Amino acid sequence: MSQYSSILSPIAVDSVLRLVTNESTNVDLRDIRLVKKVGGTIDDTQLMDGVLLHQNVITAAGGPTRIEKAKIGIIQFQLSPPKPDMDNQVSTTHTPWWVASTPTRLTSLLLRLL
DSSP states (O other): GGGHHHHHHHHHHHHHHHTSSSSSSOOEEEGOOOOOSSSSSSSGOOOOOOOOOOOOOOOOTOOOOOOOOOOOOOSSOOSSOOOOOOOOOOSSSSOTTOOOOOOOHHHHHHHHHH
């Protein structure tokens, strides 16, 4: 790994320096994302600003393979309609004989079953 320090060190330092502001000197390292892609070498490593989307291009549909100055919206919530609330309760005024809600009823129920 030390043989690649001349490539990776400046990238690591630049990524932290881009997050430092005049008001604070602390950096939350969770704001820096390392994305590993299959193929290539460490020499291909680069620092990218913004958001990286890894989506395969579907050329069979005849869509564009390159779009310049694209405006992309990132949605962070579920688009499907919410599921209905399943917390239903049934209340009755009369408890059936087979429900053992008290110790006395439990004894009575056990005597009936024997």
